Amino acid sequence: MRILFLGDVMGRAGRTALTAGLPALRAELRLDAVVVNAENASSGRGLNAAQAKAILESGADAITLGDHAFDQRDMMQFIETEPRVICPLNYAKAAPGRGARVLEIAGRRLLVAQVLGQVFMSRTYDDPFSAVDAVLRAAPLGGAVQAALVDVHCEATSEKMAMGHFCDGRASVVVGTHTHVPTADAMILPGGTAYLTDAGMCGDYHSVIGMEKTEPLRRFVTGMTKARFEPAGGEATLCGLFVETDDATGKALHAEPVRRGGRLAPAGPAA
Template identity: 35%
Template sequence: MLGDVLGRAGRKIAKKIIPQFKQSLDIDFVTINGENLAGGFGITSKIYDEMKLSGVDAFTMGNHWRDKSDVHLIRQQHKDLVLPQNLNGISGVEYAPEFHLPHRNKTINIINLMGNFAMKEEYKNPFEFLQKEKEHFISKVKSGSNIVIADIHAEASSEKQAMAWYYDGILAALIGTHTHTPTSDERLTENGTAFLTDVGMTGPYDSVIGMNKTRVLTKFINPSVKLPHEVAENDLWLCGFLVEVSPQTNLSLACHRIQCRGVDEENWLISSIV
């Protein structure tokens, strides 16, 4: 999974490196958090098609999920755009979608939940969904054919970590997103759940969480000045999380934080797998 892929800069590095990863590391399934793909705000049909061609198998979303109206058309036409299951007033999002891997005889279930702390909108309590569905996912994993992974899009580290422990031994992986700031606490629990508090952003780090730093600084220093956000362009990083899943237990055997820092067009090589 790649963390929040932001704007044209993030798409550029992702489209270059995803095919390298899939081929060199024999990866079966690639997900990205796609809520920032279109100029930092939402996703469009054109960008969806562009990223699919690069090898993305599924898209999770977050608080910017509806910033572009195309999202509704994409949802109607494709089953691989996953909206958070705890959105209010949106039908059809309350189930974790399934993705079949016939060559592995496995099915991947994707949980995507919004945290509640420090969000501008109110969402249903994510723990209510997890509590309601816990036995369901336990039976899925024990059936032998289902792997369950989660993208928790939340501001608070505590929410993400609490969810990881609540579903310890059920999830193959819980990957935190939203802050655009990678953490270095990747771990594999004794019960086989791989976990990372925040995978970070794939995009420009010569910025303030991906946006032009001069404009952001101006807004902080003088709040009365209204400047539109502008995606930055320089110091590209790719941030991801690689998980190795046991075909016997459907839980994880190993996990690796991925950071390709300071990538430019002359140096697209994979630079760091921790």
């Protein structure tokens, strides 16, 4: 199975680049499945229903969210009607939606799950490891599903790496999101799980992690707040991870970062 995961879609710039570029990228890389983290797509805070529909219509098979999952109020209703939008497994128990779904895609069954980290996050969430463990036990590779992808939405690189090793051999892909900067450690772990600490963002990199740089710089330099953060609006780079898996075992055969457009050097597999 040829899977593309794209990191945090940031504001209008990220949405525009994604919806314009994904159809061609699907064809170029002969993708079977595309999963997109879009929890920052609505001005950097959450995702609304109209934006979710546009991302799905552009070629995404599933959308993951994160700690800003319900910043846009209409997502609370929309997520109950759209199984392709996935909220964190260990969010508040009363929250709507589900944190894991088995989706029928290209004649295969793909498990998509997301979990929030605990280290350095703005609030404390339930234990992410036990949450992921239960999901992977219920949908084993080579049996219930042909592939499984886990989006680990964390601040700490150590927590993301620990989750990768925890899932090794039980998930096809473990990929980190949230910090908006692509890391250089794409690899296949000994048990056959493709891993990347952070996929990076789909947004304008002439910024401070996707935000127009004036206000973040002011706060760092003076310690004072003057205005709201606003997403940067320049040309966006699409960042993510391409993984090819074995349908029989669910293990990863190839893992490679993908970067298209914007300011970052291009990367990705040959067509």
